[in-house]
Amino acid sequence: MGKKVVILGGGVIGMFSAYYLSKAGHSVTVLDKQSIGKSSTGNAGMIVPSHVIPLAAPGMIAKGVRWMFNSKSPFYVKPRWSSELFSWGWNFYRSANQNHVDSSTSALRDISLLSKKLYQDLSSESNDFEYDEKGLLMLFQSEKVGHEEREAAQIASDLGLEVEIFDRSGLETLNYGPRTNASGAVLYKSDAHLQPNKLMAFLKSELDWMEVKFIEISNCRNIEMSQGKIVQVVTDTGTYQADEFVIAAGAWSKELAKLADESLKLLPGKGYSFTIPKMENAPSIPTILCEGKVAVTSFQDQIRFGGTMEITHVKDQKINTNRVRGIVDTINNFYPEMQIEIPKTKEIWMGYRPCSPTGLPCISRSTKYSNLVYATGHGMMGLSLGPATGFLVERILSEQDHALIPSFRLK
Ligand SMILES: Cc1cc2nc3c(=O)[nH]c(=O)nc-3n(C[C@H](O)[C@H](O)[C@H](O)COP(=O)(O)OP(=O)(O)OC[C@H]3O[C@@H](n4cnc5c(N)ncnc54)[C@H](O)[C@@H]3O)c2cc1C
Known part of the structure; x- marks a missing residue:
C-alpha cells in the first residue's frame, strides 16, 4: 500500500526522492521555501x-x-x-x-x-x-x-x-x-554531464504529470512529534500530516533536524x-x-x-x-x-x-523517529548522486534493503 509522504526541500535531492517514491506508488507532497526547482540549477552539471x-x-x-x-x-x-x-x-x-x-x-x-x-x-x-x-x-x-x-x-x-x-x-x-x-x-x-537547469525543469514537469503536489511555504515553524514519530510539520502557510517525512533541504536540513530535536552536522x-x-x-x-x-x-x-x-x-x-x-x-x-x-x-x-564533516552524504532513517528519513549532505556531488539518493530513499521508505544503505547511515 502506498504511503503518504511529505518531502521538505525541492532541490535535486528532494525532486529525485519524489520521483522514485511516486513511481513506487507513494503519494508525495514536496514543500519548499522558494519556487520549486529553482535550487540546484546553477551547478556545473x-x-x-x-x-x-x-x-x-x-x-x-x-x-x-x-x-x-x-x-x-x-x-x-x-x-x-x-x-x-x-x-x-x-x-x-x-x-x-x-x-x-x-x-x-x-x-x-x-x-x-x-x-x-x-x-x-x-x-x-x-x-x-x-x-x-x-x-x-x-x-x-x-x-x-x-x-x-x-x-x-x-x-x-x-x-x-x-x-x-x-x-x-x-x-x-x-x-x-x-x-x-x-x-x-x-x-x-x-x-x-548534463544541463542542470534543464534537468530541474524536466523533473518538475515529470512530477507534475505524476501528480506530485508542490507547495511553497514561507517558513517551517515547527515539527511535532509523539511516541517516537513525527506527527506533523507546521508552516506559515499550513500544517502537513503524513505517514513518512523526508528532510532533503540541502544546507538548511540542519535547521529542520533541530526542530525535530536531532543533531545533523x-x-x-x-x-x-x-x-x-x-x-x-x-x-x-x-x-x-x-x-x-x-x-x-x-x-x-x-x-x-x-x-x-x-x-x-x-x-x-x-x-x-x-x-x-x-x-x-x-x-x-x-x-x-x-x-x-x-x-x-x-x-x-x-x-x-x-x-558534512565526513564528506559523505546521509541517506538514512533518523535515529529518533521511525517515520523520518534524511537525504542530505551531498556536498559537491548532489547533482551527481541525485538519482541514486532518490532510489535509496524509496528503498528505505518501502522497507526494502539495499547493499548501499549501511554506508550512508546517520552518525
Ligand atoms: C558552484 C557549484 C558547482 C557545483 N557543481 C556540481 C556538479 O558539477 N556536480 C554535482 O553533483 N554537484 C555540484 N554542486 C553541488 C550541488 O549543487 C549540490 O550538492 C546540490 O544542489 C544539493 O542538492 P540538495 O537538493 O541537497 O540541496 P539544494 O539544491 O540546496 O536544495 C534544498 C532545497 O531546500 C529548500 N529549503 C530550505 N529550507 C527549507 C525549509 N525550511 N522547508 C522546506 N524547504 C526548504 C531550499 O529552498 C532548496 O530548494 C555544485 C555546487 C556549487 C555551489
Whole structure:
C-alpha cells in the first residue's frame, strides 16, 4: 500500500526522492521555501564517479589552512565564534585520515555508478536535459598538483574506473578545443554531464504529470512529534500530516533536524557560477582546472564556469567578488586565448553545497523517529548522486534493503 509522504526541500535531492517514491506508488507532497526547482540549477552539471575520495582526506587540513590566507583561493573557512563551526571542524579533523578514505572509496564509487546508470535509463526515455558521456578532464599546471592528480587517478583505477593520463603533447591528441597552459591531465572516462537547469525543469514537469503536489511555504515553524514519530510539520502557510517525512533541504536540513530535536552536522559550502554563450573552440570535455578548482562545462549553446568553496552559514548570501575574480583568473590563466571578463553581480549564481564533516552524504532513517528519513549532505556531488539518493530513499521508505544503505547511515 502506498504511503503518504511529505518531502521538505525541492532541490535535486528532494525532486529525485519524489520521483522514485511516486513511481513506487507513494503519494508525495514536496514543500519548499522558494519556487520549486529553482535550487540546484546553477551547478556545473557534472556526474562524477571519478570523485571516490571524500572531502575529508589526509592533507585537506593543511591545504585549507594555507588557502585561508588567500582571498582568491578555491577553499575557505569563514572564521567565526560558533559552536556549530567548531563541532563541524573537529569532526572534519577526525575524519581526514587514510582509514576514512579507505573505508569510503568503494561506497562512493558504487553510489555514483548506480546514479549514472539511473541517469542513463532516464535519458534513454527522454533526454531533455542534455545528458552526455564525454568524461571529465582534470587539467593541471604544476608538477605538485600533477603528482596529486596522478595519485588520485591510481586510486580510481584500482577501483576499476577507466582513467587515462596525458602529458602536454598527449593533450594535443584529444581534440579538446581551446589552447591551454596545462602541463598535463587525467581523463576519467567514467564521468558524464548534463544541463542542470534543464534537468530541474524536466523533473518538475515529470512530477507534475505524476501528480506530485508542490507547495511553497514561507517558513517551517515547527515539527511535532509523539511516541517516537513525527506527527506533523507546521508552516506559515499550513500544517502537513503524513505517514513518512523526508528532510532533503540541502544546507538548511540542519535547521529542520533541530526542530525535530536531532543533531545533523552540516555546513554550507558556498560557491558561484556564471554562464555565457558558447564560444568557438569551447572545451569539448567537461573540465576541472585543478590549481583553482574551477569547473568548466560546455552545454549545447552555453558554457558554465563554477568554483570556490566557502564554508559558512546559511545567512551568508553575500557574493564575494574577490573569489569570483579568483575563478576568472584561473580560467584566463589556463586558457590564455579565452580572456573571460568578471561577470556582473546579477549574472552570478550562488549556491550552497550541503557539506558534512565526513564528506559523505546521509541517506538514512533518523535515529529518533521511525517515520523520518534524511537525504542530505551531498556536498559537491548532489547533482551527481541525485538519482541514486532518490532510489535509496524509496528503498528505505518501502522497507526494502539495499547493499548501499549501511554506508550512508546517520552518525
Ligand atoms: C558552484 C557549484 C558547482 C557545483 N557543481 C556540481 C556538479 O558539477 N556536480 C554535482 O553533483 N554537484 C555540484 N554542486 C553541488 C550541488 O549543487 C549540490 O550538492 C546540490 O544542489 C544539493 O542538492 P540538495 O537538493 O541537497 O540541496 P539544494 O539544491 O540546496 O536544495 C534544498 C532545497 O531546500 C529548500 N529549503 C530550505 N529550507 C527549507 C525549509 N525550511 N522547508 C522546506 N524547504 C526548504 C531550499 O529552498 C532548496 O530548494 C555544485 C555546487 C556549487 C555551489
